Amino acid sequence: MSVVVTNPPRAERALVDALAAFGVATIHEAQGRRGLLGSHITPIQSGIRIAGNAVTATVAPGDNTTIGVAIEQCSEGDVLVVVPTAPCDMGYFGDLLATSLQARRVRGLVIEAGVRDVADLNHMGFPVWSRCVSAEGTGKGTVGDVNVPIAIAGRIVEPGDVIVADDDGVVVVPRRNAAQVLAASKAREEKEAGSRARYAAGEIALDVNNMRPLLEKAGTRHVDYADWVKEQQA
Template sequence: MPVVVTNPPRAASELVDALGAYGVATIHEAQGRTGLLGSHLAPIQQGVRIAGNAVTATVAPGDNTTIGVAVEQCGEGDILVVAPTAPCDMGYFGDLLATSLRARGVRGLVIEAGVRDVADLNEMGFPVWSKAISAEGTGKGNLGDVNIPISIGGRIVHPGDVIVADDDGVVVVPRLRAADAIAASKAREEKEAKARARYVAGEIALDVNNMRPLVEKAGTRYVDYEEWVKEQQA
């Protein structure tokens, strides 16, 4: 029997917005290279970054009824995260559902299936990360669940977790670890700023990242070109 869980706990808005200041790559690295959803979940637009609390939903293959149910559970600052119960690339979502979500203050959609009306979605500025683009519409009547833990992109997303998405993909931060992820991301950006200054000054990665011992350990041999040619001809 389908279930809709109402009013799950969410991360505080100030934590969500603070995480939104960092890119997906930074957060992924900062939290120990965890939480990154599969690379097949790609943006339909470019140059957009969003962060919000996850409202989760499962949908039946070829049926988007549960998305309509999930809309009612969405509010200001949320991101709708949708996964089919079996693989399906049909166009579950278009401009009308986006209009409804936008009216409720939803910041975007992550869906491991197809979307359509892409030109309209981009024109209205509603961000989407999807597995596919497909004009094929879905049916109605087979219900899934709303606001339960779901598997999407090789990760588990719980309702109320923080989702950050940009040109690099989508990363999930567990709700109770949001503050730790912010601190770790801040530390990583400070470290990268120092490294960037060294690159600007002309240093290279071998020295900035102390990689020369690794090159030496691998037994790498530097050979002048003329000598290398002779060796190949011998």
């Protein structure tokens, strides 16, 4: 029997929108290199970054019924996150479902399966991160769960968690940690701004990141090429 959970708690919109200012890589690093979905989840578009509260859904292999069920639970500012209960690359989602989500001001879709109508989705400006693109359509008849914790691309996503997605992939910020991760992301970006200025002034990573002691500890030595050739011939 399937379950549809209504009105789960969501992260505060102000926190969600503030996290949208930071890239996936920055947030991933700022929260201790956690929360990054597997690299097989990629965008179908480029140059777009979104953040929103997760509405989660499980779908049966080859059946997209639950996406329609989940849309009813989506609100403005949400991101729909979908995973099949068994691996399936069929095209679960296209321009019609995107039109329905767009009407509800949903910010995007993350799905560990296939999508189709890619040209139409890009023309609409509806962002999608998916496992693949597939024109093969799905059937209807089996209902999964909505707004329950799901495992997707190696990570656990709970309804109301913050999803941030851009050209680098997708990262999950647990709802309860949103404020802490936002502060850490700001601090990291400020640190990187200082590092960027040093790189622009001509310094290199060995000095900006204080890596020379690591080389010394590893026993790394610098040898002139001519001397190295003599050593190889000895």
